[in-house]
Amino acid sequence: MQYYTVVAESYEKALEKARELYGSDIRINSRRDYTTRGGLFTRRESRCEIVCYIADGPKRKKPRSSDEKDMSEFEKEARTPDPSSLTASERLDTEIYREKESSETEKEARRLLELNHITDPLCSKLLEDLPEDKDPRVVLPDRIVSLSGVDYTRQVHPRHFVVFLGPTGSGKTTTLAKAAYLYAAAGKRVAIISLDTYRVGAYEQIKAFGDALSIPVAMAGAEDELVSAYESFSWKDVIFIDTMGLSPKDQELNLRLRALLGVLDRDRTDFILTISASMKEEDAMEQFSSYSEFGISSLAVTKLDETETIGNVLSFSYKIGVPIFLFTDGQKVPEDIKKASSALILEHLAGFGLDMKGYRKQLSEKL
Numbered sequence: 001m002q003y004y005t006v007v008a009e010s011y012e013k014a015l016e017k018a019r020e021l022y023g024s025d026i027r028i029n030s031r032r033d034y035t036t037r038g039g040l041f042t043r044r045e046s047r048c049e050i051v052c053y054i055a056d057g058p059k060r061k062k063p064r065s066s067d068e069k070d071m072s073e074f075e076k077e078a079r080t081p082d083p084s085s086l087t088a089s090e091r092l093d094t095e096i097y098r099e100k101e102s103s104e105t106e107k108e109a110r111r112l113l114e115l116n117h118i119t120d121p122l123c124s125k126l127l128e129d130l131p132e133d134k135d136p137r138v139v140l141p142d143r144i145v146s147l148s149g150v151d152y153t154r155q156v157h158p159r160h161f162v163v164f165l166g167p168t169g170s171g172k173t174t175t176l177a178k179a180a181y182l183y184a185a186a187g188k189r190v191a192i193i194s195l196d197t198y199r200v201g202a203y204e205q206i207k208a209f210g211d212a213l214s215i216p217v218a219m220a221g222a223e224d225e226l227v228s229a230y231e232s233f234s235w236k237d238v239i240f241i242d243t244m245g246l247s248p249k250d251q252e253l254n255l256r257l258r259a260l261l262g263v264l265d266r267d268r269t270d271f272i273l274t275i276s277a278s279m280k281e282e283d284a285m286e287q288f289s290s291y292s293e294f295g296i297s298s299l300a301v302t303k304l305d306e307t308e309t310i311g312n313v314l315s316f317s318y319k320i321g322v323p324i325f326l327f328t329d330g331q332k333v334p335e336d337i338k339k340a341s342s343a344l345i346l347e348h349l350a351g352f353g354l355d356m357k358g359y360r361k362q363l364s365e366k367l
């Protein structure tokens, strides 16, 4: 019996095409749905392949017109199953069969990445050349770690000025106080200068942190005040600079912030963007764009305690090519801060065997 393979973008279209080519007496032997691989400039697309046969041999309803012979990208006709007589296009079909075998691994890998809210382009990069014979739960963690940017350089060698930028409420002031204390505990001489002289209570907040942590704090609302403040701290190793964040409504405030930051020597300054882990990617992207003029060197990711997964943050960091410097996971100052690291990333992945985060949560609920 002769079998014919027809491929189209849906089952209905494949059936229609098969009937058109071989008549309405065809019988369907098998059906297979799959998605094309997609590439840099081509999208993944759905395909349905049916294998059909005619008990009495083919009876073409009508001769094929020339444009039918010039088969579209969507439609391929190929004789199956004798592999020795394969043409180039039939070999393509055979490759599609191989893809079928691989699709279970890929499906599982995609499920895991989705579970962890890992999005493109990181997701596609992680799925590239995935070995078919290995469990994705074994292969992916290493890949995730190697593609995740951790700013070990800043952790070891912070520049003289470390400026925290980001939207109001993202956690700049609390994170800066925690980070300053962390460096002080590591033996660095640290000081804090706050440029946030506008918001009510801003001074009291930062002063209270400084006093509690024994870190000197100065306020600077104008360029000359900033210069004299940092000159008075010139013997310090690291000066942490708190800001009020750009305001979409207050252009004057934005000009002030730019003017103040313009005073700092760029080569001696790290600009850290503070974003909350629960922030939507579009919002985080918008923030990144509005601060891009400063040359963001790394990310401080706050409120990790308020999200289930870390994947959105890793995807964002990969997309903008900016590594993560530190995480915060609670309101307590100075305790709730974590250095970004491969170990921390692994602990926050879900679905890869032993779930440490879920385990800790269970334990804390029991105790």
Ligand SMILES: Nc1nc2c(ncn2[C@@H]2O[C@H](COP(=O)(O)OP(=O)(O)O)[C@@H](O)[C@H]2O)c(=O)[nH]1
Binding pocket: 166, 167, 168, 169, 170, 171, 172, 173, 174, 175, 302, 303, 304, 305, 306, 328, 329, 330, 331, 336
């Ligand atoms: N749950 C949680 N809350 C945080 C974290 N970091 C900061 N916050 C809270 O977020 C709010 C805004 O923080 P603040 O440092 O004043 O933000 P700023 O406006 O960017 O300076 C405060 O109530 C903080 O206690 C965190 O890691 N987890």
Ligand SMILES: [Mg+2]
Binding pocket: 172, 173, 174, 196, 202, 242, 243, 244
């Ligand atoms: Mg603040």
